[in-house]
Amino acid sequence: MSTLNHDEPTHRDLYVRASDPEGILVSDGFAAELSREVHGPGTTPAGDPAAALDDLLAQAREWASAESARYRRVAGSPLFDAARPAVAARIGLNCAPLALNSGAWLQWLVSPGNGDSELSTLVLGLYAEDVGVGKPRSARGSRYLDLLRELGLETRVVPESRLADEPQTLDSAFRLPGVLLAMSRCGAGFQAELLGADVCLRALGLLPPLEFLRDSLHVDARWPALDLGGTAAETSLKIARTFLETGGDETARLLGGARWALARIQEWSGELLDLVVDVLDPAFEMAEMLGQRSRQAAAYHAHFILEGRTLREWFADARDGHGEGFVAALAASKLVKQGKPEVSRLLGRLLDADGPMFRIFSPEDLGVLQRWIASLGDDSTPDVERSAQPAAGSSVLPAAPDSSAAPADDEEPSTIRLAFHRLLHRGDSPGLRRYALGYVSDWLDGSRRGIERVRKPPRTWEPGGLRRWLLDEHDEHDELFQASGDMAAPPREVVLDTYLQLAPLNLVDGSWLAGFTDYRHASSDFGHFLFATHFDELGNGERRLNHAVIYRQLMHEMGFDLPPTATLEFAQWPGFRDESFALPVYWLAINRFPRRFLPEVLGLNLAMELSGVGGTYRRERFNLRSHGFSSQYFDIHNTIDNVATGHSAWAADAVEAYLAGLSAQLGSEAAATAWDRVRVGFRSLKPPKQPKPDEQIAVLTG
Structure with missing residues (x-):
């Protein structure tokens, strides 16, 4: 049990709270306190921001080189050989808060509201590299945990509360990662600061104490995965320069984030070097x-x-x-x-x-x-140069939210359109969280009614059986399509209205999986399938393949000039009917609870990826082409969602991995209970009765 004291918050507290993807960090003044921590009373620098960034990164690299040299001199002490295990443990533990979350500060920068932008495409591509997209336990943090396992330290760092209680870890080790993770939970509110911190940290490459661990202590690890430099640093610099082109206050905030990150790294590394020198003395x-x-x-x-x-x-x-x-x-x-x-x-x-x-x-x-x-009796002394860095200065630490006093933004959305608009963004408030939880709970209650009479998916789960079931379903889709014979396309006005009303849904394609961009979920044994699927929906690093971008092109072909999705104008656009927001709001709401509703999300994802393959997508292709419109949106889904190697297969594999792990840990009864919830999630794509509004939308796409 954690001994964190929430009456006197520390950076250890903040680190633990900000590590929870479903935690509430919002309190009055929280964002302002974070901003003061990063920027302090500093002034906006004059001159060319790109040149200022280049100068700062050069300073960071120069410092890293000098700091690495200071660490290497520790190995020259006559006490070093006997102290090797102790020194390795101190470095391993004190690098853990940051290294276990390497890249996690980018986790919520891309949201359903901005996922189709060029900048988001670059950021998500960089983050995908950090989490080892498509591979389980391949995130940079997972590789660092492997290193700690080699050092025999794994049980002292997992979960986050255990690491926060670790007495051999410096308080300063939690300051940078704690604030970074807290800013990451604020969505795009700290985009500039996070991109600035990111480009600075990646310019450092392998942190000086880790370089010492590798070169002088000869600890075995997958070092390339722990090095933030190389191509990742190049991509980060490209992102920062792209962002700087926007100019204005955002420029100063990015540079401020970079300066702050460098100052915090320098202070922490200096304290750690002093600790390492101390540890040389038994x-x-x-x-x-x-x-x-x-x-x-x-x-x-x-x-x-x-x-x-x-x-x-x-x-x-x-x-x-x-x-x-x-x-x-x-x-x-x-x-x-x-x-x-x-x-x-x-x-x-x-x-x-x-x-x-x-x-x-x-x-x-x-x-x-x-x-x-x-x-004892040996007069040897460490006699090693200590840190040249000043002691860490005071900081403004965000206090724990006061549950007795509701924040100013505690109101729930008053309409489904306002809910859609607010849920597009990753920022949170207690009122929005209550609305989302209530909406999802109501939707799932409706999906649960009469499910005992539903035969799809199978009523019982057999290990390995879902892949076979997928093939059977695909055969059935194909048979129904073939049986449709010489079908006629709907009238043009019906086609136009149908796809227009589907715009709020298809412009947030993949949003039900947005919760799996969270660092821990993105590379878990089952979550890596879901993150890889989400990454594909957003273009797999190429904006031209982003599904929202493709659907907007279809809207343009049809003569609809829609406002940007993230704007209030889009949600209030009079051409949409209220019921067109029902299912999108469900997607946007459930993605905020990747842990609470995990079985249901797995089931929903399976239903989504299977829904159109082999049948519906081919009919949509026919309908669109009959009226001279592009069918690219549905063509690409029919290929990437395939049941052999595509999203449908990944969806089934994610369910299998989750249930197999649950069965091994808690037994077959627990797996059976979870499977019942997966089935409810599957049915929630087209429940028998939707909560609010009452009218249903015919779901034609995935």
Whole structure:
């Protein structure tokens, strides 16, 4: 259980809260506090912003080179060889808050409202590289977890609350990633700052302490995945320069984000270097360990006297951060044979099975004791250059939201059109969250009615059976299409109205999966299928293949000049009927709960990807071409959604991976319960009764 103190918020608190994709970070003034943390009282720089960015990145690279040299000098200390495991652990733990989230700050910059822009295409392509698109556990953070596993540190960093409670991790290690993750949860509100921080961090490449871990400590890892430089840095710079072309205040904010990120990295790396130098001295770790154990140990040492004081009193000193005297007293006591841990009482009979300290120390603790005793009598000192960086300055820390006082934007959308508009963006508020949760719950309640009589998908799940079922469904789609014979296209006015009313739906294609852009979900065993699908819907890094872009081209062909999707004008456009927003709002609402409604999202995705393949899409092609319109939107869906290697197959595989994992962990009954929810999600694409408004829209596309 986390011991985080929400009365006095720290960057550790913020890190944990911002790691939750379904958490509420909004409070009055929260965004303003984040902005003050990044920008402070700074002034807007004059001159060419592109040149200013180039100068800043040159400074960042120069600092990284010099800082790496300072770390390398640690290896020249005579104490270094004995301290290797301790040094590796400190670097591994203190790089973890940032490295486990490497690239995560981009996770919510692309939303259903802006996913068709050139900038979003570039950002999503860069982020896809960070999460190892299409491969499970291949995100940069996953690769760093592999490194920690090699160091035996994995159980100390997962989940986020465990890492936040880790005493050997500096407070400063959470400042940069905590604020970055918090800004990422604010949607596009901090786009400029996040892009500035991103280009700065990628210019650094492999962080200096990690470079030291690789070159001097010879730790095995997939280092290329942990290096943010190379092509990723080039893409990030292209994104930053594209953004800078917009000019105005946004330019200053991007540069401010870059400067802030560099300052935080420098402060943290300097503190870590000083810690590494401290750890070279075994007495430092010994004093630290006594301090960490002092609270519980004091209860059992009220009568043992050491140099005229009880151990309880010595432990009180250690708990207050003054354990050096305690260490010195122990070194001079009969409990220790200086330089000879193997014959010291502290590591001998006291720890035997019948001794008073049996199993008190962990293997790591025993290593600290052995190294400390072995070092006694040796006059070697670290004698290594310490950090040249100033101590970290004060910061404005966003406070935990006050649940007793609702923020100013706590109102729920008053109409379905306003809900559509607000849900297009990744920003959140308690009122919008309540609306989304209620809308999804109502929709799923309607989808659940009478489901026991529904035969699709199968009423029971068999491992590996979904792929076979997909093929059967595809055959049925084809048979129905072939049986339609010489079909006639609907009248032109019907075609125009049909596809116009589908615009709010098809212009947010893939939005039901937007929650799986979240860093942890995007590369999970089943989530990687969903992220890869979402990435495809948005063009797979090519704007010309973005489904919303293609559908807008169809609208233009039909003579409809629609406002940009993200604008209020689009939601209020009089050519749309209210019922045309019912299903899109469901998609936009459910994507905010990728954990709470995971089985239902998996089922909805399976229904979406299978719905038109082999049948409906071919009819749409015929209808459009009969009236001289492009059928590209439906043609591309009929190919990428195919049941062999496409989205339908991925959807089935995602369900299989999820249920198989659930069955292995919790048993077949849990998997069966989850399958029932998957079936409800499948049916939710076309429920028997939709919540609000009451009228239904005929869903023709996926």
